[in-house]
Amino acid sequence: MKFYIDDLPVLFPYPRIYPEQYAYMCDLKKTLDAGGHCVLEMPSGTGKTVSLLSLIVAYQQFDPAHRKLIYCSRTMSEIEKALTELKALMKFRTQQLGYVEDFRALGLTSRKNLCLHPSVKKEKSGAVVDARCRSLTAGFVKEKKERGENVELCVYHENLDLLEPHNLIPPGVFTLDGLIRYGEQHKQCPYFSARRMMPFCNVIIYSYHYLLDPKIAERVSRELSKDCIVVFDEAHNIDNVCIESLSIDLTEDSLRKASRGAANLERKIDEMKNTDAEKLQNEYAKLVEGLREADEAREEDQFMANPTLPDDLLKEAVPGNIRRAEHFVTFLKRFIEYLKTRMKVTHTISETPLSFLAHLKDLTFIERKPLRFCAERLTSLVRTLELINIEDYQPLQEVATFATLAATYDKGFLLILEPFESETATVPNPILHFTCLDAAIAIKPVLDRFSSVIITSGTLSPLEMYPKMLGFTTVLQESYSMTLARRSFLPMIVTRGSDQAQISSSFQIRNDPGVVRNYGNLLLEFSRITPDGVVVFFPSYLYMESIISMWQGMGILDSIWNYKLILVETPDSQESSLALETYRTACCNGRGAILLCVARGKVSEGIDFDHHYGRAVICIGVPFQYTESRILKARLEFLRENYRIRENDFLSFDAMRHAAQCLGRVLRGKDDYGVMVMADRRFQKKRSQLPRWISQAMRESETSLSTDMAVATAKNFLRTMAQPFKPKDQEGISTWSLKDLERHLQKRMEEEEKLRQESAQESAGYNQMSNGTGVVIEMDGFDDIDDEELMALDVTSN
Numbered sequence: 001m002k003f004y005i006d007d008l009p010v011l012f013p014y015p016r017i018y019p020e021q022y023a024y025m026c027d028l029k030k031t032l033d034a035g036g037h038c039v040l041e042m043p044s045g046t047g048k049t050v051s052l053l054s055l056i057v058a059y060q061q062f063d064p065a066h067r068k069l070i071y072c073s074r075t076m077s078e079i080e081k082a083l084t085e086l087k088a089l090m091k092f093r094t095q096q097l098g099y100v101e102d103f104r105a106l107g108l109t110s111r112k113n114l115c116l117h118p119s120v121k122k123e124k125s126g127a128v129v130d131a132r133c134r135s136l137t138a139g140f141v142k143e144k145k146e147r148g149e150n151v152e153l154c155v156y157h158e159n160l161d162l163l164e165p166h167n168l169i170p171p172g173v174f175t176l177d178g179l180i181r182y183g184e185q186h187k188q189c190p191y192f193s194a195r196r197m198m199p200f201c202n203v204i205i206y207s208y209h210y211l212l213d214p215k216i217a218e219r220v221s222r223e224l225s226k227d228c229i230v231v232f233d234e235a236h237n238i239d240n241v242c243i244e245s246l247s248i249d250l251t252e253d254s255l256r257k258a259s260r261g262a263a264n265l266e267r268k269i270d271e272m273k274n275t276d277a278e279k280l281q282n283e284y285a286k287l288v289e290g291l292r293e294a295d296e297a298r299e300e301d302q303f304m305a306n307p308t309l310p311d312d313l314l315k316e317a318v319p320g321n322i323r324r325a326e327h328f329v330t331f332l333k334r335f336i337e338y339l340k341t342r343m344k345v346t347h348t349i350s351e352t353p354l355s356f357l358a359h360l361k362d363l364t365f366i367e368r369k370p371l372r373f374c375a376e377r378l379t380s381l382v383r384t385l386e387l388i389n390i391e392d393y394q395p396l397q398e399v400a401t402f403a404t405l406a407a408t409y410d411k412g413f414l415l416i417l418e419p420f421e422s423e424t425a426t427v428p429n430p431i432l433h434f435t436c437l438d439a440a441i442a443i444k445p446v447l448d449r450f451s452s453v454i455i456t457s458g459t460l461s462p463l464e465m466y467p468k469m470l471g472f473t474t475v476l477q478e479s480y481s482m483t484l485a486r487r488s489f490l491p492m493i494v495t496r497g498s499d500q501a502q503i504s505s506s507f508q509i510r511n512d513p514g515v516v517r518n519y520g521n522l523l524l525e526f527s528r529i530t531p532d533g534v535v536v537f538f539p540s541y542l543y544m545e546s547i548i549s550m551w552q553g554m555g556i557l558d559s560i561w562n563y564k565l566i567l568v569e570t571p572d573s574q575e576s577s578l579a580l581e582t583y584r585t586a587c588c589n590g591r592g593a594i595l596l597c598v599a600r601g602k603v604s605e606g607i608d609f610d611h612h613y614g615r616a617v618i619c620i621g622v623p624f625q626y627t628e629s630r631i632l633k634a635r636l637e638f639l640r641e642n643y644r645i646r647e648n649d650f651l652s653f654d655a656m657r658h659a660a661q662c663l664g665r666v667l668r669g670k671d672d673y674g675v676m677v678m679a680d681r682r683f684q685k686k687r688s689q690l691p692r693w694i695s696q697a698m699r700e701s702e703t704s705l706s707t708d709m710a711v712a713t714a715k716n717f718l719r720t721m722a723q724p725f726k727p728k729d730q731e732g733i734s735t736w737s738l739k740d741l742e743r744h745l746q747k748r749m750e751e752e753e754k755l756r757q758e759s760a761q762e763s764a765g766y767n768q769m770s771n772g773t774g775v776v777i778e779m780d781g782f783d784d785i786d787d788e789e790l791m792a793l794d795v796t797s798n
């Protein structure tokens with residue numbers, strides 16, 4: 001269908017549009033026109049992806065600036081899904097316009113997923129694939145080959161040099177599968193084809209890390225222009241991605257390997273001194289000029305990039321004491337030895353980077369400045385030495401990255417040294433966490449550089465939290481409700497078992513046999529009444545394991561077995577995907593199944609349970625984070641002090657966004673239906689923190705239920721849903737034809753006109769609403785937290 005938003009012609013690849021899709025597109029356009037950032041929460045399964053793509057492609061093609069779209073998603077399957085939607089959209093545009101637009105769109109994922117080299121692609125670890133690929137493609141390897149030395153190159157990479165650099169791939173939309181197929185046919189590397197073609201693409205779809213992780217972004221996304229439109233889809237976890245990208249863990253084992261790496265480097269330097277001392281001398285001369293000179297090309301085969309993007313740093317001369325290769329390695333060895341001695345502690349230490357640096361200087365005379373250069377200096381050395389088996393130097397790279405980060409940031413980071421793995425462990429296994437506490441640091445370069453950043457997901461409530469945590473202002477924040485012709489999902493809160501005893505996963509009562517039995521009975525009842533698939537989420541693996549074994553003892557699993565197959569998600573992804581496959585088969589062949597999984601796990605984030613694959617989802621307990629974690633405590637303290645977000649508010653927000661994510665798994669479209677059960681008494685007080693589209697659909701009479709009441713309500717709902725439902729019933733209500741859309745616009749215009757007339761009559765004395773920045777976020781329901789988990793918090797103690 002074709003319609004206009006203001007003067008923008010939009011081609012939408014479906015004959016009907018959902019009202020929320022239209023509203024979403026209007027707000028997207030407003031944001032792009034205003035040139036700012038926005039936060040948009042769109043209900044699950046309402047076609048967010050196709051709305052985003054239709055509007056932005058229309059905008060691109062209409063606007064003479066042809067702003068590039070950078071679409072970031074979380075998983076490879078989401079990237080592939082978005083590319084498939086884009087392909088269908090462009091096909092539709094071609095049909096409607098009558099000509100093929102000059103348009104190119106590509107997806108990028110890791111080498112591991114795209115490699116075609118027969119032996120490299122067999123490697124299981126992504127890091128090994130990267131390292132092996134670099135050793136087959138690095139510039140110096142090529143030079144060696146040209147000098148006639150017997151080294152292996154990757155033919156798929158070599159073939160790219162025979163093509164026109166701006167036309168490695170013809171125009172069009174390539175899915176990842178399509179890209180691999182094209183690579184196979186033309187014997188060219190899909191990974192490098194995509195990377196090199198990025199400047200010539202209208203749309204790039206890749207994972208968050210290519211933009212948010214400075215170690216990768218510097219290499220891959222450096223050349224993207226300022227006016228790009230950036231979309232973070234499924235962004236409910238974006239703060240955690242930011243934090244992870246700047247956090248590093250060092251263990252005794254990794255330090256041992258780093259020492260070995262440094263010793264190897266020393267040997268290589270000695271060898272080179274004997275064979276080709278000039279190369280080292282050249283490197284030295286360039287480092288005097290600054291890193292930028294030493295690293296002119298900053299090639300695509302770079303060993304690693306500086307994680308902090310300090311442009312000024314690159315222009316400065318490298319400090320004298322690490323300029324010579326052998327001095328630098330000695331410097332690294334000294335630093336590693338220092339870290340090893342720090343590991344020998346028996347109690348937990350947490351300190352700021354400044355205090356760490358002061359202690360380091362006292363003991364080893366290592367200054368801050370050379371530490372800042374470590375990451376780049378190591379990259380330069382690895383290249384000068386023409387090292388091939390780079391994977392051996394990975395731990396050394398981690399130490400160098402750690403050095404650079406610790407010496408660069410004073411605020412927003414903490415070093416936490418934990419001598420034992422757990423509270424009860426007696427054998428030390430120390431870990432040094434260099435942990436980023438401030439999500440705003442990693443995303444700041446993106447928000448500063450690009451004029452429009454769109455943060456969107458099905459579960460972002462409360463919307464104010466994201467601008468606050470990530471330190472930005474928005475031109476628009478919106479949460480859309482879901483228009484439905486029939487009530488197709490039933491959110492319920494179950495607070496009691498059939499015996500009226502309260503149920504909760506809070507620490508005090510979670511292992512109480514009465515609570516466990518009540519949870520078991522709830523599951524048993526739902527396995528009886530629900531057709532096909534039921535998905536159950538637990539707050540953690542630990543709790544899931546303990547409750548399953550108790551259910552086994554109580555004979556509950558045996559009873560459930562009569563109605564459904566039981567499958568379990570485990571931390572092992574291969575095991576889990578087998579379980580998922582079996583689950584789907586059981587749902588398809590009518591046997592029906594229950595999948596037991598954890599909130600925050602792989603299933604809760606990326607797997608859709610549409611139609612019969614998920615007719616009910618049950619959240620057993622509120623998925624709070626483990627609040628005894630020191631890293632979490634440190635982050636909470638940081639949020640309170642710097643962003644005035646209270647600990648309880650954040651924990652509650654975090655638990656509810658994950659709960660909402662789990663609930664959304666079963667509703668994947670307008671013709672889908674499902675029951676959403678929140679089984680914990682604490683959900684009752686937290687309902688206001690659910691996304692608007694879920695909380696609006698929840699009736700008062702469906703909260704604070706006991707198991708038997710919930711089962712009766714669900715039974716009724718499922719019976720109603722089983723009645724025939726024709727697409728026609730939705731027309732004009734939850735799906736609009738062009739005529740419906742025109743009617744809506746007409747009505748809106750009339751309403752606006754009426755409002756204008758009314759307000760003209762009134763005196764203009766109203767103040768504009770402030771956008772609320774600088775106000776402590778206090779959300780409904782946060783005050784009444786009574787969780788035992790939260791009581792365990794003592795964030796001021798360290």
Ligand SMILES: Nc1ncnc2c1ncn2[C@@H]1O[C@H](COP(=O)(O)OP(=O)(O)OP(=O)(O)O)[C@@H](O)[C@H]1O
Pocket residue numbers: 014015016017018021042043044045046047048049050457458664668669
């Ligand atoms: N107007 C429409 N008419 C018919 N089908 C549609 C329409 N819009 C989207 N769809 C289809 O509905 C399905 C769900 O859409 P999609 O997966 O994009 O939802 P979503 O909002 O991105 O969900 P989530 O972000 O939670 O994964 C897709 O297969 C999409 O092609």
Ligand code: SF4
Pocket residue numbers: 111114115116117120121132133134136137154155156157189190191192
């Ligand atoms: S260049 Fe491409 S095909 Fe060759 S090893 Fe690297 S990723 Fe694999």
